[in-house]
Amino acid sequence: MSYPTPELPSKLSYDEAVDLSMELVDFERGFHNPGHSSFHLNRMTHLTELIGNPHSNIRTIHIAGTKGKGSVASMVSSILTTANFRVGLTTSPHMHSLRERINIDGDNISRSEFIRILEYLWPFVIQVEKEFNYGQVTWFEFMITMAFIYFYENEVDYQVVETGLGGRLDATNIVVPDISIITSISRDHTKILGDSILDISKEKAGIIKSGVPVVLAPQHYTHEVIPVVKDIAQGLDAQFIDVCEMYRYDVESVSLEGQRISVSGRYYDYKFSLPLLGLHQVENAMTAIASVESLMDMGLSINKSDIEKGLETVFWPARMEILKSGNKVIIVDGAHNEFSAKRLTESIIEYRKKILKEYSSQVIIVFGVLNNHECENILKELSLLKPIVFPIQSEHPKATQIERIFELANTLGIDTIDYDKRLKDISDVMNYITTSFDHKNIILVTGSISVAAEALEWYKNDFKVNDVT
Template sequence: MISATFLDTLKYLYFTRPYNTMKLGLFRIENLLSRMGNPHSGVKYFHVTGSNGKGSVTTFLEYLTYHHGHNVTGFYSPHLSTILERFHYNTQNISQEEFVEAAFEVKKHAEEMDKLGEEFSPSFFEYMTAMYFYITKKKNAEYGSVEVGLGGRFDSTNVIIPEISVICTVSLEHTNVLGNTVEQIAFEKAGIIKEKKPVVVGLMADSALEVIRQIAKQKNSKVYEYGKDFYVEPVQFSFNENVYDYYGDTTIKGIKVRLNGKHQLYNVGLALKAFEVTHRINEKAVKKAFEEAFIPGRFEMVNGVVLDGSHNPQAAEKFAENLDLYFPGKRRASVFGIVDDKDKEGVLKVIAPKFDLLIVTKPPSKRAEKVAETYEIAKRYNSNVILEPDYIKAVNLLKETDADVKFVTGSFYLVGYVRDYLLNGKISEELTIGGA
């Protein structure tokens, strides 16, 4: 049951702190936290950035910390079906009441800053970050597992001094903010490296890696590189029960991982290395952590439907790879919807041929008006395409098909709403606030 106070708090956040407004720089978050008594201090953090994989690595680190007997919070973005997914305590979402309390605490100080002018008014993400630190302090958490929102250097999470930083991958993304080359983007992400604090680095272009090495050298930070200092080998790929062997300072064989996809191999390695550098590892706890670690809507089966986002060509490639990996030779049907400012052609040419039936729909977003355009593009790559703009009707149509495996993919807006519908038979009032 959603409380009225929780909904009112969400309305305040979405309409007073515009959701998609980005503000670079750390002076606002530093000012806000200072007014709050610096709740981020006195906690040990894992700080994770990357073009891909940062959500999985942050999740794995949270579960590893929890299963090694520590109180830990997790901070994630964006959320899928509820804003509570952004704030974890010991691997679980916080409650509506805890969310409201944290929002109210931050509000007092944020509104004082609002009076100083637009430049000083905290953004939505800065507000979320301050709430996370308040929750962490309130819970007396010993550890925090923190996912960077965007980039690294000027991200509002970059006020922490972590035990260790992780840079998963570097590729061209958010070029209007982070730069037009992988070297520039690597520079921004390397901004989370702190003086004499180690950094774990994933596979990436040599030019990007060299930028990170140079910054780490300036900061006197030891660098641990995937493939050089540690690596992971796959043993078995099976839906929801993948098995890997880890080779670092310790060797751990037969690690079962619930999260699906070949790319998780690297994320498992990055998380384990970061944990290994800062902790004495318990093999039993490691195996329990990876077996339980979970992220909603990431190649997840919900009531007989597999949910996953394919919102850009890179994600589409991984999705298509997973189709062939986990469901070879199966008859597949999918609902697909994507917002208008994404590369529809780039996504559909990869995934549309993979389905025996594709049902094109409109994601629940103001940014998804051109569903007929999506339908026309889909028909170029699949001869069996149906247009059903109503996503609820599209899902019900999908359920009636005789396909062996059924999917919903494309926009995360679509995946989030459909997940809510499949679990509860209706769309939560929370999701309808403010629109997408």
């Protein structure tokens, strides 16, 4: 496979390659967010055209939504991999290493491949900035393009592509997929996508393409979301698959290890053990099944057992992930908007009656958010657990200051633990909490993916501050 090749820079080390990529505009970790009118697909179109549009000849599953899109992407990828297809998966954000964003069959892109593709791609990044009047390629655009190159070179059978933000103007929306999937829609990034569910739904539905089937996951805001997505699909002659209307499920049993589920699909009736907790993950699994069955409509040959096994072996961390530390149970969840906090709270209240009933009724929440998250609204939802909150500031550059979280918690009447300035990071906090309380407490770590990631690193005794490798 050949590409047009401009002169390459000198050989880079991996750390140098990462640092070079991080020089690009990064809306995830940077502080300048443009108005929505500034978002467009021109840079991505030009950049991918310069390298021969590597994404255009790969069967693609494209996924947008506010919540659950990463889970569904991981589930679909796991199912197809189990069925012996070679599958590329690109998701965001990453938890421990930026290489998590690009993987094939569950294996992250290697450091050497990251360097090699960066050295190939970088001159084109510079060319786009110099020759076109659209500004610098963003870091997210760069990473998505790298993923497309990596998948193309490795001749994957499918690429599962998760949007970064929105849908209509997201950098991933240059693909023409085999199917589009829209997961649960709620309010998030309202300064960019709009403040109403109607506006956000239109942005998410912007990934729907002419004649391409669209799978819509179960929705909380059914009356707002379904008419918008259905109308756009009909206007584009795209088959509309309403998962909530066409599929049924039953949760047969729940344990700390997962939940036993049955799903009535269009092709088969499925029974499997899902290693992810929460009713929302049952809905995500049902959406993944509907998506694979949509591919079966197009001729995909896949066994019922592959679908069941793919769901049983899916791995997607920090989504109601259960950890044990002595006589305490630790729940790690990256919930970072009001609706995800609501679903998390509902699940914990329900599980207190079942799998968590042997633990203390007291919930201690290690809580940290980013500045663009709805801190007050998230805390309002979590307050239903009657918790003691321990505010924390993660190492993310956009992390909200501890004092602000204390202020909001106190205003809402939520009990807090007095902050000790000797506790310098989440590792110190987790060690303090897990050794300072005698009862079988439930410890919940939530508020952002960055806080969840740092808690998992503490648990694995592998705490790394600001590690992007």
